[in-house]
Amino acid sequence: MKPLRLRLVMGALAVMAAALALRVAYLQTVEHADYRDQAAAEHVAQEQVVAHRGSILDRNGRPLATTMEVYDILVRPDQVQRPAESAEILASILDLPYSQVLATVTRPEPGQWLRLARSVPSEAGQRVAALHWTPVRAEKRVTRLYPEGNMAPSVLGLVGRDHVGLAGIEADFNAELMGRHGTLRYERDSTGRAIPLGERRLTPPQAGSDVVLTIDRFIQRAAEVELDRAIAKHQASGGVVIVANPQTGELLAVANRPSFDLSQLDLEKPIDLALFRNRAVTDQYEPGSIFKVITMAAAVDGGVVLPATTYMDTGVVVKYGWPISNWDGKANGLTDMVGLLRHSANVGAVWVADRVGPARFYEYVRRFGFGAPTHSELSGEASGAVRDHTSEGWRPIDLSTNSFGQGISVTPLQMIAAIGAVVNGGVLMRPYVVKELRGPGETRRWQPVAVRRVISPESSTTLREMMHASLDGGEGTKLASVPAYEAGGKTGTASIPAAGGYSERTIASFVGFLPYRNPQLVVLIRVDEPKDIPWGSVVASPVFRAIAQQAMHHLRVPPASLVAGRS
Amino acid sequence: MSSLATSSSLLRRQPRISSSYLLSVPLLTAGASLLLLFQTSSMTSDGYTLRELEASRQVEQQQLYRLEAEIAGLQSLAYVERVASQKLGMVRTSQPVFLAVSRSPISRELAQHRPPAAVKAGASGAPGWLAPLIELTREAARVVSTLGQPQAVARP
Numbered sequence: 130m131k132p133l134r135l136r137l138v139m140g141a142l143a144v145m146a147a148a149l150a151l152r153v154a155y156l157q158t159v160e161h162a163d164y165r166d167q168a169a170a171e172h173v174a175q176e177q178v179v180a181h182r183g184s185i186l187d188r189n190g191r192p193l194a195t196t197m198e199v200y201d202i203l204v205r206p207d208q209v210q211r212p213a214e215s216a217e218i219l220a221s222i223l224d225l226p227y228s229q230v231l232a233t234v235t236r237p238e239p240g241q242w243l244r245l246a247r248s249v250p251s252e253a254g255q256r257v258a259a260l261h262w263t264p265v266r267a268e269k270r271v272t273r274l275y276p277e278g279n280m281a282p283s284v285l286g287l288v289g290r291d292h293v294g295l296a297g298i299e300a301d302f303n304a305e306l307m308g309r310h311g312t313l314r315y316e317r318d319s320t321g322r323a324i325p326l327g328e329r330r331l332t333p334p335q336a337g338s339d340v341v342l343t344i345d346r347f348i349q350r351a352a353e354v355e356l357d358r359a360i361a362k363h364q365a366s367g368g369v370v371i372v373a374n375p376q377t378g379e380l381l382a383v384a385n386r387p388s389f390d391l392s393q394l395d396l397e398k399p400i401d402l403a404l405f406r407n408r409a410v411t412d413q414y415e416p417g418s419i420f421k422v423i424t425m426a427a428a429v430d431g432g433v434v435l436p437a438t439t440y441m442d443t444g445v446v447v448k449y450g451w452p453i454s455n456w457d458g459k460a461n462g463l464t465d466m467v468g469l470l471r472h473s474a475n476v477g478a479v480w481v482a483d484r485v486g487p488a489r490f491y492e493y494v495r496r497f498g499f500g501a502p503t504h505s506e507l508s509g510e511a512s513g514a515v516r517d518h519t520s521e522g523w524r525p526i527d528l529s530t531n532s533f534g535q536g537i538s539v540t541p542l543q544m545i546a547a548i549g550a551v552v553n554g555g556v557l558m559r560p561y562v563v564k565e566l567r568g569p570g571e572t573r574r575w576q577p578v579a580v581r582r583v584i585s586p587e588s589s590t591t592l593r594e595m596m597h598a599s600l601d602g603g604e605g606t607k608l609a610s611v612p613a614y615e616a617g618g619k620t621g622t623a624s625i626p627a628a629g630g631y632s633e634r635t636i637a638s639f640v641g642f643l644p645y646r647n648p649q650l651v652v653l654i655r656v657d658e659p660k661d662i663p664w665g666s667v668v669a670s671p672v673f674r675a676i677a678q679q680a681m682h683h684l685r686v687p688p689a690s691l692v693a694g695r696s
Numbered sequence: 697m698s699s700l701a702t703s704s705s706l707l708r709r710q711p712r713i714s715s716s717y718l719l720s721v722p723l724l725t726a727g728a729s730l731l732l733l734f735q736t737s738s739m740t741s742d743g744y745t746l747r748e749l750e751a752s753r754q755v756e757q758q759q760l761y762r763l764e765a766e767i768a769g770l771q772s773l774a775y776v777e778r779v780a781s782q783k784l785g786m787v788r789t790s791q792p793v794f795l796a797v798s799r800s801p802i803s804r805e806l807a808q809h810r811p812p813a814a815v816k817a818g819a820s821g822a823p824g825w826l827a828p829l830i831e832l833t834r835e836a837a838r839v840v841s842t843l844g845q846p847q848a849v850a851r852p
Contacts, residue, residue, distance in 0.1 A: 181761070192768040198758045251758035255751075276768035326736070326743055350773050613794065688794050 180308035183337030200254025207239040208264035308337030341565035343379035352382040363659035375549035377577040378558030413538035417623025420534030427493035430584035470599035482532035491517035497547040514538040555584040597645040609670035613688035616643035620665040639669035
């Protein structure tokens with residue numbers, strides 16, 4: 130019996146040992162990875178190393194948006210042991226008044242973390258963190274700074290709290306600006322601190338690229354200041370100013386109003402999304418009389434009219450049963466083409482459009498880029514609305530109204546690109562706002578893109594001279610004349626469409642260029658719903674004058690008299 | 697017999713290990729342990745120093761970004777305009793005057809002149825380019841004195 134019992138016990142022990150061995154084998158093989166990960170999670174810590182977000186620079190390398198690491202200092206008053214002494218130390222580090230710090234650390238709010246200081250520079254924040262005081266916390270965060278203040282907000286856009294671009298260039302070039310975050314893996318002890326001799330693996334972050342814009346901060350500021358001034362003076366609801374180089378398509382300034390304030394941006398408050406629109410590319414409007422330049426370009430380039438061609442302006446013309454009159458109702462009599470532009474005669478534009486014919490007219494409209502996005506890389510760009518003679522619902526009267534900018538929708542960017550093509554020798558240039566991408570390892574540059582030739586160089590020269598002549602002595606256009614420089618331009622006053630017709634509200638606009646012999650700048654001004662005076666010649670022309678004068682001086686373009694003297 | 701005699705002599709030799717040899721083993725072991733300890737201590741210390749230096753580098757990097765931002769702020773148009781108007785009492789000009797300054801052929805020649813990159817000693821011991829430069833300076837003074845009044849060409 131005894132050997133049998135012994136055998137049984139040994140057998141039981143053997144079974145148990147086998148079970149144990151199987152269990153160990155199971156844990157070591159099947160569940161090995163799971164337990165290894167658990168152990169690693171206990172033992173190894175991993176942190177994200179945030180890459181430095183690239184800056185947005187103006188065309189001369191001046192930062193418009195840049196990134197900085199700052200700290201928010203929080204304090205829990207009920208846990209502060211020696212308030213007076215603590216306040217003194219914190220005040221000296223944070224460069225704050227002692228009384229202010231003492232008031233915060235002694236505030237009777239138990240259990241609450243109170244903000245003692247916001248956006249503290251990194252060195253001061255790290256000194257506070259190095260104190261290792263339980264009731265004081267230094268929370269690191271990355272913030273976007275705008276050295277030029279609230280400049281070009283709708284172009285720059287904004288970043289969210291997670292450092293991801295939400296609008297504008299910040300969103301469109303988010304991947305390039307953000308760079309690549311790194312990781313830091315290290316072994317830690319039971320208190321969570323890094324073991325000095327432990328394994329430590331750093332995948333370094335790659336800093337984001339800098340985006341260099343074509344925007345010139347000086348011209349941008351001038352555009353914003355003058356637009357704000359005009360809006361305030363005429364109690365307008367908003368406006369747009371675009372300044373571009375017609376030879377290259379570079380956008381030197383894009384100002385939108387109303388807009389948001391970059392320097393006062395608080396992402397914790399509900400935001401009005403409408404303010405984030407870049408109205409220069411998203412908003413369509415009926416351009417009004419500015420469009421007569423396009424009608425005239427089609428006629429001149431098509432060989433239908435010459436500057437000296439005349440027509441009899443009776444002040445009103447009836448087309449397909451609809452009376453069309455001049456904006457002032459006046460009959461200008463025998464008028465040449467320069468006079469048509471000078472008086473901004475609707476009757477004359479209708480006469481010209483009839484000579485051009487619908488097929489050729491709409492072919493030019495399309496060739497000037499209307500009805501299609503410009504592909505400027507600015508997000509949210511609208512196409513505009515062009516209903517031509519092949520479209521459903523088009524009526525012959527549409528040719529007449531389109532000739533003076535009614536019944537057709539364009540964006541301000543399309544309009545300035547088209548006028549640029551009229552004055553630069555006849556080539557439609559693609560407008561662009563990003564000039565360069567400066568990465569850590571490479572630099573990518575954008576080159577001007579000629580989309581297509583629209584009119585001949587000879588027609589362009591003729592139209593430049595016509596627009597210059599029409600500005601000289603035109604209706605209220607003296608307000609647009611730029612001292613010492615020779616400019617060309619066209620005013621526009623467009624009624625805003627309403628249900629069943631047009632409302633009393635208007636859009637006052639002006640488009641001009643200078644120097645007219647060799648245009649360096651083209652400027653488009655749109656002022657929405659001025660309350661006192663509706664006319665573009667009175668509301669928008671002075672804005673052109675002010676911006677153009679400052680821009681010419683800034684760009685060191687010699688005055689016309691100097692150029693003439695030299696030649 | 698001879699093999700038995702050899703093994704017995706070997707057995708006799710074994711207990712003859714000296715006490716100094718026995719003492720040296722633990723001493724060497726202790727020495728090696730101490731060396732390892734020192735090495736470990738040194739590595740730990742260097743590890744901490746490395747971390748501190750890395751943290752210090754990050755602080756310096758952040759300070760660099762902060763200073764760059766500060767420079768940008770001080771060069772911003774709004775700040776420059778504020779300082780110009782409030783501290784320096786400057787006002788915005790209403791209309792600048794442009795001057796056309798005629799340049800004579802000699803002045804154009806002077807503008808193109810550059811001193812030589814390498815200085816050669818002349819015969820008199822003076823630099824070789826000095827004598828012609830003095831001559832050119834005299835010529836420049838003469839040209840400037842003969843220039844007419846600048847011509848104002850700006851529109852009123």
